[in-house]
Amino acid sequence: MTDVATICSDLLRIDTTNDGTGDGPGERRAAEYVAGLLDEAGIEPILFESAPRRTSVVARIPGDSDDALLIHGHLDVVPADTSEWRIHPFSGEVLDGCVHGRGAVDMKGTLAMTLAWARQGRRPKRDLVLAFLADEEATGEYGAGHAVERHRDLFEGCSEAISESGGFSWHDGGTRIYPIAVGERGTAWMRLTARGVAGHGSKPAVDNPVAELARAVARIADHRWPVRLTPEVARLIDELSQALGTPIDLERLDEEIERLPRAGILFKGVLRNSANPTMLDAGYKVNVIPGTAEAHVDGRFLPGMREEFLATIDRLLGPKVTREFVSFEEGVSSPADGLFDDLAAALLAEDPTGRPVPYVMTGGTDAKSFARIGIRGYGFAPLLLPPGLDYFGMFHGVDERVPVEGLEFGVRVLDRLLAAEPATEPGARSGTETAADSPTESAGAGGLTSG
Secondary structure, three states, X not given: OOHHHHHHHHHHOOOOEOOOOOOOOOOHHHHHHHHHHHHHOOOOOEEEEOOOOOEEEEEEEOOOOXXXXXXXXXXXXXXXXXXXXXXXXXXXXEEOOEEEOOOHHHHHHHHHHHHHHHOXXXXXXXXXXXXXXXXXXXXXXXXXXXXXXXXHHHHOOEEEEEEOOOOEOEEEOOEXXXXXXXXXXXXXXXEEEEEOOOEEOOOOOOOOHHXXXXXXXXXXXXXXXXXXXXXXXXXXXHHHHHHHOOOOOOOOHHHHHHHOHHHHOOOHHHOOOEEEEEEEEEOOOOOEEOOXXXXXXXXXXXXXXXXHHHHHHHHHHOOOEEEEEEEEEOOEEOOOOOHHHHHHHHHHHHOOOOEEEEEEEOOOOOHHHHXXXXXXXXXOOOEOOOOOOOHHHHOOOOOXXXXXXXXXXXXXXXXXXXXXXXXXXXXXXXXXXXXOOOOOOOOOOOOEEEX
């Protein structure tokens, strides 16, 4: 196997499941493996923990300019039900040209590309800060949030960043589109609480909080949020129209999504705010009306739409249901020029027929944490994918996998972007070094500190 495929496979065999409770197996073993690879390449890793086994790694590679670029990614993955998978989710098996396992796309494959490039010993055109973080799949409190609050000095000089969920190929007919993320919706995870009068289940209810909460949750689920076309999404639609050679009517976007289902997937989730009830918790016995009932809602809002979103939620909740934030992060956006143009150029150098376009993510990433310290973020994890692979379905899905050739393409694109003297021919660098055969147990030269 090539270096990048071996690293990806090794990472996938390390179970870093994050169930959101803060009490999972932790990311320490994966962090130690990453630190070992960096140390072997002469790059000094710094490890720190926000809590036992919630470990992150940061390293800096000097370049020709001290205007630093941050490349960040997360070590944790969401849970996987082994019984649903064709191949064990923590096997890291390479089969049919793909590396299989939970996190192959989200996002250990991207970490492998970054590490494979760094291990080549290429001098970057600007300082690079590499961050491999815990806890992105929950609130980020133990990972990026902790890093920017307690270890901000490690990101000194960083003005821009790249991370997950962009730069992949998306096929629409004969057109190969490369969405590069320039923004993402804000996050409002909320706990809803209804309070009433406890009593016997056989008697007429005085004030049943379960019923009150159920009505509020139903109103939220049934609400049809209006279209709010942000400048970033408008540009995405315009460039998709040019790439596909067909006008897309901005006044009839729901109909256009039906007409252009492949292209529509790239913008249907960012035309509106959204709120989805996800959890319910009420009662303790069938014949007892409880005094309280709770629910959780995953709310997302477009950049600049915070106040409208919250006002709508409060109206839908009504006077008897209160809300509090489990996690709240503002939406973020970055210019579709400057670094964006460099990202597009790196893709085109490896795939001259591709069409890079700006893109806004429906969900969220650690970019929100880094935005709080003034670092502009872009979603750029370059992958060349076959037309039949459902990229979006791989995120948190069953049988997650990533093509080896796609990973190798990503390493070459990163070289175009990062190296002071990149390869001159498309496909000239494939990353054929061999990494360690199994995860490393040593922390490397950086050592482990508590933060």
